[in-house]
Amino acid sequence: MNEQVKEYISKYPSEMIERFQKLRTLIFDSVSEEPDETLWAKIPSYYVGEAFIRLIPFKDHINVEARALSEYQEALSDYKMTPKGMLQIFLKDEVPSEELKQVFAKTLGSETE
Numbered sequence: 001m002n003e004q005v006k007e008y009i010s011k012y013p014s015e016m017i018e019r020f021q022k023l024r025t026l027i028f029d030s031v032s033e034e035p036d037e038t039l040w041a042k043i044p045s046y047y048v049g050e051a052f053i054r055l056i057p058f059k060d061h062i063n064v065e066a067r068a069l070s071e072y073q074e075a076l077s078d079y080k081m082t083p084k085g086m087l088q089i090f091l092k093d094e095v096p097s098e099e100l101k102q103v104f105a106k107t108l109g110s111e112t113e
Contacts, residue, residue: 002037005044012057015091019062020044022095023055030104048108061090068106075099 001024009020027035027046035046035053046053054065063086069076070085076099080088089095 002039004039005037008039008042008044009057016057016059016062019089019091019095020055020057023062023064023089023100026095026097026100027053027055027104027108030101031108033108035108046108051108053104053107056086061088061093063088064100066103066107068103071106072099072103 009017012020024037024044024046031048033048035048038045038047040052040054044055044057046055051067052065054063056063056065063082065084065086069081069087073081076087076096079093079096082088
């Protein structure tokens with residue numbers, strides 16, 4: 001894990017760190033080219049070329065920002081979406097791993113629009 005990201009996430013409770021790590025692993029497992037992990041405006045971000053995914057931790061949930069989320073709104077209908085189209089995953093929620101792998105692959109993958 002990038003040192004800046006590790007330092008940033010270490011300030012959260014262990015339950016949040018575990019949730020963040022699970023989402024981070026899904027990102028890395030979803031694409032063939034390893035994403036560049038960095039803090040962008042103090043937000044953990046994962047880039048492949050110009051495409052990006054952001055994981056934004058809060059006290060009780062993580063917002064996931066990924067371009068392809070809009071295409072999976074129906075599959076993710078049990079989860080809340082912010083007005084800006086970010087997926088909110090609360091600590092009490094199950095992580096929708098299969099759906100997120102598809103979202104992450106489509107967002108960071110070689111597919112072009």
